[in-house]
Amino acid sequence: METASKLVIRPAEPDGDLAPLREAVRAFLARTMADRPPQLRAKSWSGADREFSCALGAQGWIGMTWPKAYGGQERSMLERYVVLEELLAAGAPVGAHWVAERQSGPLLMRYADKAVARDIVPRIVRGELTFCIGMSEPDSGSDLASIRTRADRVDGGWVVxxxxxxxxxxxxxxxxxxxxRTDRNADDKHKGLSQFLIDMKxxxxxxxxxxxxxxxxxxxxEVVFEDVFVPENMLIGTEGEGWAQVTAELTFERSGPERYLSSYALLTEMVDHADADDPxxxxxxxxxxAELSTLRQMSRGIAAMLNRGENPQLAAANVKDLGALFEQRIPEVAHQLFDHELRAGGSPFVATHxxxxxxxxxxxxxxxxREILRGIIARGLGVR
Structure with a gap:
């Protein structure tokens, strides 16, 4: 990863055939983001710009690992990783398509009605669609399986x-x-759950x-459903199998470079403003x-696991937990070293901080x- 900052993080192993792709992405970002200040780059993958997403799609850099039948290019997970890493390091406004590319598209291709997937997934590839994920609920806390939103069968579909x-x-x-929840009488709270594709517009x-x-x-x-009709073909996968589907989906959500690069814009500002005479x-x-480099290698390793068709659930939980700790510590260290008065109208460095x-x-x-992730890790290690 490189930015205009003095901070340069070299791969621990050569990119090899990936180097031309990395340079192409950097050239694209230099053209499209030259005037984007650090405080906007700090929004990282939460910053959204549909025009930017469509421009990225035109380059073939959304859904690039997906089948060609769905508009993808069938490229490797490591190639995708290079693109994501460069986008995040630059603070690109990718939020308009991020969730759709990261997890919704793969879920639809695997489980959704084929006609629905063939209509929607190519539009994700072009950067035209934004997806959101309806998981958390009031009073559920971190216990996702305790959700109470329900879907009842009606003629031609469901009412949510x-x-x-x-x-x-x-x-x-x-x-x-x-x-x-599609079955309120299930004897296990993890059963009787289903996933639906909801048209938000x-x-x-x-x-x-x-x-x-x-x-x-x-x-x-907050999203409230009051007798919202969902057509039968918008059921994703098999009724009652939603828990297995959603846990697989969360693996994609937890393993990428966004789990350690969300505070990267501040780290580059710290390097640029560091005092060489202050040890x-x-x-x-x-x-x-050093910690960033370690997390990067872990995350790249997960991309390699996905490329080999392996299940990285345990490794992804580790990266997500350690990455959040790292990202949250960066503003604390910045305060210890620079002791700013934090105000939005300050210099780009102060505004980013x-x-x-x-x-x-x-x-x-x-x-x-963090508690849920550590429970997953403990189970994976056989200590829970």
Whole structure:
């Protein structure tokens, strides 16, 4: 990864055939993001720009591992990783297509009605669609299997009632993939769950209510379903198999470079403003860069596992947990070393520091809380 900053992180192993792709992505970003300041780059994958997503799609860099029948290029997971890494290191505004490319498209290709998948997935590849994920609910905490939103069978489909909470990008999304309860009499809370594809733009009875975060942004939402009709062909996979499907989906959500690069814009600013005569700067920033390099190798290893068709669930949980700790520590170290007065109207460095100080508390929530992830790790190690 390289940026305009002095911070340069070289691959621990040569990119080899991936080097031309990396250079092509950097050239594209140099053209399209030359005037984007650090405080906007700090939004990373939460920043959304549909025009940018469509331009990226035109380059063939969305859904690039997917089958050609769905608009993909059947390239390797490591090639995809190079593209994601460069986008995140540059702070590209990829939020308009991020969830759709990361997890919704693969889920639809594997489980959805074939006609539905053939209609929707190529539009994801072109950068035209935003997806949101309907998992969390009020009063459910981290216990995803305790959800109460329900779907009842009616003629020609289902009627959904309930509420989803903390739903990122619901206010701009064309579609939601929602986990709901289709069998309220199941003897196990992990049974009787199903996934549905919800049209966010045309469904009657659906309300999206914005929730402001610490930074004053309205990226989270509450989504209320009141007798929302969902056609039969919008059931994803098999009725009652939603738990198995959603846990597979979460593996994609937890393993990528976004799990350690969300605070990267601040780290590059710290390097640019470091005092060469202050040994604390060299020591503390050096530790952060060393940890970043380790997380990068772990995440690249997961990409290699996916490329071999292996299940990286345990490794992905590790990367997500360690990555959130790392990302949350960067603003703390910046404060110790530079002792800014944090205000949004300050210099680009101060504004970036201010934004991430407000944003990082949520980093240990998205994609699964720290407690849930450590439970997965403990089970995988056979100690729980």
């Amino acid at each position: 009632n309930g509420t989803k909470l903390w739903t990122s990008s619901a206010h701009r999304a064309e579609y939601m993939i929602a986990l709901v 045309t469904s009657q009875g659906l309300q999206v209510r914005p929730i402001r975060n610490l930074g004053g942004e309205e990226s989270f939402n 604390r700067h060299a020591v503390e920033i050096g530790r952060l860069v 201010c934004y991430l100080t407000q944003a990082v508390p949520s980093f240990s929530l998205r994609g699964g809380t």
